[in-house]
Amino acid sequence: MSLDAPGPPSPPDTVTVDEVTDNTAQLTWSPARDHGSPVTVYLIQTRNPYTVGWQRVSTVPEVIDGSTLTAMVVELNAWVEYEFRVLAKNGVGVGAPSPVTARTRTEDAVPDAAPLDVSGGGGSRSELVITWEVGRKKLFVHVSCGIAGFSVATGVSVPVPEELQNGESFGYIIAFRAFGDVSWTHVATSVPGAARYVYRNDSIAPFSPFHVKVGTYNIKGQGPFSPVITIYSAETGNGSSPGMASGMSARGSATWTADVSPLSLILALTVSTFRSTS
Secondary structure, three states: OOOOOOOOOOOOOOEEEEEEOOOOEEEEEOOOOOOOOOEEEEEEEEEOOOOOOOEEOEEEOOOEEOOOOEEEEEOOOOOOEEEEEEEEEEOOOEOOOOOOOOOEEOOOOOOOOOOEEEEEOOOEOOEEEEEEEOOOOOOOOOOOOOEOOEEEEEEEOOOOOHHHHOOOOOEEEEEEEEOOOOOEEEEEEOOOOEEEEEEEOOOOOOOOEEEEEEEEEEOOEEEEEOOOEEEEOOOOOEOOOOOEEEEEOOOOOOEEEEEOOHHHHHHHOOEEEEEEOO
């Protein structure tokens, strides 16, 4: 008479996502068959469009023992689609993964990160040029529109990755004020890939200092602002030529240039301005 040697557990037959918030997901699964060695631990893995392969996730409880068939996955990103699977482990090893759950999107939330590396300077006379990092590349384009002697220009890069937007209607709030001014001027752009804003006003003296900060917002509300920095208006300069874009990867590993049509950007650009004392 021979007995089969114990083996790794079988996968749980079903896994369900019971409840989702902006950064958590509650999972429940069916018990795995132990194959002659009791299940000691369950492991949860996830993947989303921005990860490579399956990743272990943080859970509550932190260690899911073999008698527990539900757990909360924590530290997820808002407004991202996730898939989940569960694996069982016993004294022999880790079993095969369960069937993958249907894609589940976490709830939206206000942005939780400010733009990186806010800087600027240069440009043409009477311009204040403000730039920031938003993704893997930056692409700059001048777009001008005359409004009673006032013009604005913006830049467009590859869109901000969705996992950083936290919701729909993502955009930026650019705030600036001249040294000595109490109130801030705010400009909102609803182009997720915007990475450059140019304020032009003939009253700006060459090389004038401005306080500048850049924030984010989406349909849920306003996110944080970057730290306030000082940027100087153009001293002289000729500015950049419309239609020619240049930039650098956010990691600084490559430089590149590209031709861009400003007309396509005008159709996608929404800019509003207002003043605030906050």
